[in-house]
Structures are given as structure tokens and as C-alpha cells.
Amino acid sequence: MTNHHSLGDASTRFCFLKAWTSIAQSGSDESFLANGTLPIYDRLVNNPKLDESCLKKAKVETFNEEYQLPRLSGPTDKVRATFILTRSAINGLKKLVTTQLPRLAYVSSFTVACAYIWSHVASLHNDELALFGFVVNCRSRMDPPIPTAYFGNRNKPCINLAKTLILKEKVGFLTVAKLIGENLYKMLTDKNGI
Secondary structure: OOOOOOOOOHHHHHHHHHHHHHHHHHOOOHHHHHHOOOOEOOOOOOOHHHHHHHHHHOOOOOOOOOOOOOOOOOOOOOOOOOOOOOHHHHHHHHHHHHHHOOOOOOOOHHHHHHHHHHHHHHOOOOOOEEEEEEEEEOHHHOOOOOOOOEOOOOEEEEEEEEEHHHHHOOOHHHHHHHHHHHHHHHHHHOOOOO
């Protein structure tokens, strides 16, 4: 199964698969309609700037027997690694951040794990601009919150930029934790800008 994130996020995909499985197992939609939550297709968020931006980038493809999925390719200088952080290691990192940066408003396990990974990956590069990004599910953070049955995408990217030289310094981990923590805090508390 494949889909573009402009169509739906992980929550949308799993709700769709649950509905499809329920209907396929029972042979009709009666069971699903009795027990399931119908998807909401209404437009719940009005964001003209986002609409305009998406329409400019839109690429319409036709699907037929000859359609081939696009090949995933890109730079070959990518790094793949596995980081195993125990609960005690994460708690230690959180304690370090809260002790060294007591005014940082948002310190979570995710924040310190990302900071740890980015500061270590930065050590593999020279002085260049580095980007660390991830998406945040904003459904419950909107005012009013988006219902769980909404069929769509309410993810928002959280982009963090810094020079690798800064990230490699002795306090590189703390610098990254501050950058990610501040960006996440702004994002998670901005009910209107999502």
C-alpha cells in the first residue's frame, strides 16, 4: 500500500485499513457501520495560503496498467544507524538538559533522543548547514481539536537548521536540545498557525 501524505497521515491510513478489514471479513459494511466511526471528509481547516502553496506544487498523475511507482533515489552520502537509548540514558539526558537549560520550556524524551542523534551525526560532517526534521501530529493540538475520524492530514513539519560546527562543539548536544525544544514548544503552543 502506498499513498501520498497530502491525502492522509498514519491515523487516516490505519482507520481506512481497519474499515476495509472489517468490511472484507464480514462481507458487508453492516458490522462496520454498527461499530465503526464513519470518516469525516469535511474541510475542517481553512488555510488559503497552504492551499495556494499545495496547488502550485501539485502534480497530477494518471493511473493505468502501465503506471510505475516512482523510484526512491537520492544522494548516496546518507548515513543509516541504529541508536539504542535505554530509559536510564534518556532520563540522564533529560536531567542534564533541565539542569543546564532550566528555562527551556519543552524537554521530552523525544527532544533529547533527537538531540543526541543529531549531535552525533553532525560529527561526521565538516562545517556545513545541517537540517534535522520530523513531523508532528497536530490533530489534538488544534483549537478546536480535529476529530480522530477526520480523513486527511494534520501533520506539520518541524524543521531545525544549524551549522554542523556548532553541533560538534563540547556543548553541541545542549545546543541541539535547546533548538529542537524551542521549535517544538512554539509549534505545540501555536493553535492558530498549524
